[in-house]
Amino acid sequence: MSKKVLVVEDEEAIARLISYNLKKAGFKVLISGDGLEALEKIRLERPDLIILDIMLPGMDGYDVCRVIRKEDISIPVIMLSARNEEMDKVLGLELGGDDYVTKPFSPRELLARVRALLRRSQNLLETSEHKTFSLDKLVIDFSGHVLKMNDRIVQLTPKEFELLEYLIRHRGIVVSRDLLLDQVWDYNFMGDTRIVDVHISRLREKIESDPKNPYYIQTVRGVGYKFKEHN
Numbered sequence: 001m002s003k004k005v006l007v008v009e010d011e012e013a014i015a016r017l018i019s020y021n022l023k024k025a026g027f028k029v030l031i032s033g034d035g036l037e038a039l040e041k042i043r044l045e046r047p048d049l050i051i052l053d054i055m056l057p058g059m060d061g062y063d064v065c066r067v068i069r070k071e072d073i074s075i076p077v078i079m080l081s082a083r084n085e086e087m088d089k090v091l092g093l094e095l096g097g098d099d100y101v102t103k104p105f106s107p108r109e110l111l112a113r114v115r116a117l118l119r120r121s122q123n124l125l126e127t128s129e130h131k132t133f134s135l136d137k138l139v140i141d142f143s144g145h146v147l148k149m150n151d152r153i154v155q156l157t158p159k160e161f162e163l164l165e166y167l168i169r170h171r172g173i174v175v176s177r178d179l180l181l182d183q184v185w186d187y188n189f190m191g192d193t194r195i196v197d198v199h200i201s202r203l204r205e206k207i208e209s210d211p212k213n214p215y216y217i218q219t220v221r222g223v224g225y226k227f228k229e230h231n
């Protein structure tokens with residue numbers, strides 16, 4: 001069955017270009033040019049992936065992202081931002097976006113990101129075995145994608161979950177940002193490792209009792225990150 005992608009973009013030419021390329025690649029496409037309308041579509045249609053422009057009439061992309069994550073909708077989101085809006089990208093990721101693409105972008109690159117993100121969330125569903133992992137106050141059920149801290153359920157986005165899963169599967173080993181970008185984001189082209197750092201800090205906010213002084217996800221200066229091993 002073909003996957004459904006919602007394109008939220010008020011610039012018609014760009015929306016059409018994205019839609020054309022996605023359809024050609026076999027995706028079903030929904031388009032919305034307005035933030036509030038997009039929210040309605042997300043709730044009703046449950047797309048498999050959302051391409052979300054930041055500057056929108058009605059409600060901007062940040063708010064759309066914030067609202068859907070608050071409603072625990074874990075659909076992968078690719079944020080679109082205009083060139084040189086560095087802050088925007090970081091904010092977009094902090095609000096729950098899984099990836100971002102900067103305008104102007106090549107349709108091929110966007111398609112690669114869409115496929116990578118969908119493949120990853122699919123893999124996550126298919127490869128999860130009935131396995132749990134626990135360390136101190138952290139308990140993870142990999143099959144149900146449930147994470148609990150102190151018996152309280154913590155909501156993670158699919159990317160956060162996948163990143164954490166990768167770190168845990170390689171616990172005790174230092175993993176570089178480049179490797180994480182390659183393994184978790186599936187980038188074959190030059191990626192920006194800040195995306196890794198932003199996701200790590202988001203994870204820490206959710207699972208560390210003192211994010212500034214992390215217990216589970218440790219920083220290894222100049223190298224990368226390491227998940228704490230059992231004592």
Ligand code: CA
Pocket residue numbers: 009010011053054055056
């Ligand atoms: Ca726009």
